[in-house]
Amino acid sequence: MGPWGLPLLVATLAGCVFPARGCVICDPKVREALNSLEADYLPGHLEANHQKKVMEKIKQAVEDFKDLPIDEDSYMGVVDEATLEKASWSLLKDMKRITDSDAKGELFVKEMLWMLHLAKNTFASYAAQFQKEAFCPNKCGLMLQPLIWCSTCQKQVHACRKSKNCGKREVKVHQMEDMILDCELNWHKISQGLTDYSFYRVWKNNSETLVSRGKEPILTKTMVRPKDAGTYRCELGSIQSSPATIIYFHVTVLPKRIQEEIPSPNTETQDETALGEVAVDLPHTTVEPQTPKPEQLLRRRLFGVLIWGLVVLTVCVLIA
Structure with a gap:
């Protein structure tokens, strides 16, 4: 890029960041990061004759995040603490990414310009989401909601x-x-x-x-x-x-719930009817005799053979 490249980028940075969205300048962490950028980063990464002007434009751009048309669907000039925290964290993360890359001169100005351009869309989405979901969400009753007015950075109860x-x-x-x-x-x-x-x-x-x-x-x-x-x-x-x-x-x-007791399948039936209860005759059913199992038949036969053996032995002894 020619000798007019860096001054042209500075002018572009000044003209392309308006209007930005949000009011992150109200966060002390953002102001601290901007001061650190000016004091610690720019002296070693940007020519001395451009440092002051670039830094002024960066601060002005962040401060102008509060300048938005009032719109019931996207922005009413206020945000809550949760929205401000998300917006500030997003900006600080992008600033750190640029400083960690050790960008210098024209590259630094380009990166900062592109980052602020993307930040406008990010802050716009946060503001719209807050306006739609979190701003005055009560459908009935009196809600006292703590809000931050972007124009003055004052916290008041709405x-x-x-x-x-x-x-x-x-x-x-x-x-x-x-x-x-x-x-x-x-x-x-x-x-x-x-x-x-x-x-x-x-x-x-x-x-x-x-x-x-x-x-x-x-x-x-x-x-x-x-x-x-x-x-x-x-x-x-x-x-x-x-x-x-x-x-x-x-x-x-x-009425009180009726709880039916289901008898256990292992419960034995009583032969006698309790006193005061009415006995109900049930139809008789024919019970077929059970067929002995093979093991039982074998035991019976062996037992019979043993008995007859004892009888024969007794007779032989008497005859002898």
């Missing part, structure tokens, strides 16, 4: 407000078994500012009795009886004045 009433659930349980009411929703674990789960018994006159309160989202009642049937209400509190979630449970207590 209140995602939906209908507090999360519906009614039908629960059926047999008598003398355990009743389990689960009040936890998927987004409860990632929400901030939540307090306690409170379970109430709702009576027909709309009055309520507190059954339990605590961090446990499940209410368990053992050996339920017909009197335990009815309506229950679960309320998840928050640091704000209104509850985060309200769920109703309509409990139906079914």
Whole structure:
């Protein structure tokens, strides 16, 4: 490449990285890596008269990752900590790959330009995935989601407000078994500012009795009886004045399960009928005599021969 090659690459680097996607500059690890690149790597891998300008353009490109059009489907100017962590790790990995290759001069600028070009697509996919799946995922209730504003790098709590009433659930349980009411929703674990789960018994006159309160989202009642049937209400509190979630449970207590005992095939039948029980005559069946086995017939014949031998011996002795 001619003498104008490196200055031309620097100009291309300045003009081709806008607009990038994401806000990884908010991560302290990224800022530390950029400072190390400037202080430790560039002095031995780039001409002195180009170092300052190239580094300024690299930092500006990373800072401009926050400049995106607001779009409900891809980017709203905020990310969560998990998305920022993935984006930062991807950028740091690519920067390390370039520095480990010991690229110098024009090759270094080319590698950095191509890496930032690929990073735009990576950050775009992370932002879109967060916007689609992780941003305000609650379908009901009040979710307090910690987010990072890319324009200022400030971390704030965003209140995602939906209908507090999360519906009614039908629960059926047999008598003398355990009743389990689960009040936890998927987004409860990632929400901030939540307090306690409170379970109430709702009576027909709309009055309520507190059954339990605590961090446990499940209410368990053992050996339920017909009197335990009815309506229950679960309320998840928050640091704000209104509850985060309200769920109703309509409990139906079914009759006790009938367990049939199957007699063992080795159980012997009794000849006598127990007192108070009614004997049932069963039809008689003809039992055919069993044919003796060959071993039994042989024993019988040998035994007969032995007897006759003793009789003959006794007679001979008497005659003698």
